Amino acid sequence: MDFQPSERASSTAKRVRAFIDEHIAPIEAAHWQDIHEARHGGDWTKWQIPPRVEALKAKARAEGLWNLFMPDPELGAGLSVLDYAFSAEQTGRSMMAPEIFNCNAPDTGNMEVLWKYGSAEQKAQWLTPLLAGEIRSVFFMTEPDVASSDATNMAATAVVEGSEIVLNGKKWWSSGVGDPRCKIGIFMARTPNADGGRHSQHSMVLVPMDTPGVEIQRMLPVFGEYDEPHGHGEVHFTNVRLPLSNVIAGPGRGFEIAQGRLGPGRIHHCMRMLGAAEKSLELAIERGLKRVAFGKPLVNLGGNRERIAECRLAIDQARLLTLQAAWKIDTLGVMSALTDVSAIKVVAPNVLQQVVDFAIQIHGGMGVSHDTMLTAFFNQARSLRLADGPDEVHKGMIARLELMKYGSK
Known part of the structure; x- marks a missing residue:
């Protein structure tokens, strides 16, 4: 085993650290103080993105410190998982930095799903603006009414009806759903399949946040903190109807x-x-x-x-x-x-x-x-x-x- 970073990986990590020290660290305390002072608690509809965030994102992108997690060199930095790890460690020194480099969760995972499994249409509509940092996303997995540590317990359903898929269920701890830029979610749910085993009974579905039947019930505090303007929400899905083309890779592959x-x-x-x-x-x-x-x-x-x-x-x-x-x-x-x-x-x-x-x-x-x-x-x-x-x-x-x-x- 060789854990030595490549010359490019080492250089990138140093540049990330220098950017954090020069541009993020000096303003981070004031950034979070402003957010704390302007907080509206659970009234997530009033959350806003401070202008400094987009300004720093533009600066990071201009310096080539953008989408560093993405192994595809045409879409991101083209670093291996090992090589990116060294830059990821540097971003962890700041609560603000991952977003500035467009390497923040859950967007990174959602972008990788679309990159690996998404159709050309899905990539054009959702992966492109996510890679550009123009929108944010959410992953709907955890549920309030079942022991979600066992994913096969999932109660939410994604049922195929002709050319549509119909979603019903409750999700919570949906991180990022409070962000006013959050436009798309990936919803994981049961899709009963008599021909498949227990691990072929679930699907992942792309859900635009403005789809009828999607309702954000509340934001959940974590040790009293709402993590605004990111947020962790409880979201209910009631007869949410979407085209079958919104299913990622096809039903049953969740x-x-x-x-x-x-x-x-x-x-x-x-x-x-x-x-x-x-x-x-x-x-x-x-x-x-x-x-x-x-x-x-x-x-x-x-x-x-x-x-x-x-x-x-x-x-x-x-x-x-x-x-x-x-x-x-x-x-x-x-x-x-x-x-x-x-x-x-x-x-x-x-x-x-x-x-x-x-x-x-x-x-x-x-x-x-x-x-x-x-x-x-x-x-x-x-x-x-x-x-x-x-x-x-x-x-x-x-x-x-x-x-x-x-x-x-």
Whole structure:
């Protein structure tokens, strides 16, 4: 295995970091302060995009720091999953940066789905404006009334009726649906198929947000934060009728598409979390060196030196595990990296949670305020231990794959 980034990947990551340091970091605190002060809580209809966001996006695009996640060189940077990982880590140092480079979730995953599985018509209508950063998107997966950690429990339906497909169901934690630029969603639901197995019973359907029967019920706070202007919504679908041509790759292929979507996306998430962990550790050490209590810098009190060492060990181990998963996806394919992808999905958010918790403790009262990025990082870490499947599901997958080596399931 070779985790060494290519010369182009290394150069790109350095340019991303320089852009963040020069253009994003100086204004980020004011950006989020403006949003907090203008917040309208659950009244998502009043959310707006600050002009600085589009200005920074234009600057990043002009500098060639755009769609870095996309492996197709005609549509994006043409980097492999492994090579992009190094830039993804840098974007994780900022809550603002992923959007500025048009490398933000859930758009990246949705764009990859359209790139891999979309028809020419679907790509022209939705992939092109997403790649241009002109619109945003949402992925409708999680449901409020069933245990969504088992996707086969899904209650929402996508039923074929002649030349149409009819959608019914409830979805929530639909991230990005509060953004006023959100124009398209991918809706995953059951499409009963008597001829297929349990993993051929679902479909993914493109749903324009202005389709009759699509109703945003509310925005859901995460630890009291609405993440505006992004938002996480509960959305109801009532007899939503769409042309059959809106089904991605055809009815019954939802699980197949999901497997292809989640592998690279989890690499992106995990490397961003490690970038956040690095930033948190930096903040902790800088604070610990400057602040003095009982006649000593904080880093020299209690077990803080040992905790700093533990954070360094945890971050570096998690990075190597994530790079290994990326290398396997590039070299062997997603299905050969199932253990690795599940492993990083458990390890990376737990490492970020560990590191940011230490940083919060070092900062004292300041650590639980909006005066640093630490509360946002902690929110991210704890939430991502549930998103895309809880820790327990991924550990179950790892155990199952391990036991299969011994002839047991």
